[in-house]
Amino acid sequence: MEVDYLIIGSGLAGISFAETCLLHHKKIMVINNASQNSTTIAGGLYNPIVLKRFTKIWEAEAQLAITIPFYKNLETKLGTTFLYEIPLFRKLNNIEEQN
Structure with a gap:
């Protein structure tokens, strides 16, 4: 599958970028393994x-x-x-x- 963007992580930043890509009709793939938890800690404050x-x-x-x-x-x-x-x-x- 050919994609325009490969997004690593589905925290707040990754999901926000993914949504922006979709709004601009880009093909994306998101990979997340839950090894990072900065969104949980920072809470998007x-x-x-x-x-x-x-x-x-x-x-x-x-x-x-x-x-x-x-x-x-x-x-x-x-x-x-x-x-x-x-x-x-x-x-x-x-x-x-x-x-």
């Missing part, structure tokens, strides 16, 4: 805020405008949930951080 200064990351709105719908569509296609939006709290170290 993303945070659009730089906590030290409480500022948004570069192009946060543009990145999330693409990312959130992509993952929500992928959840629907796969019949699972992996995008959990939760609040993020940070303990303030001093009055300057509070202000």
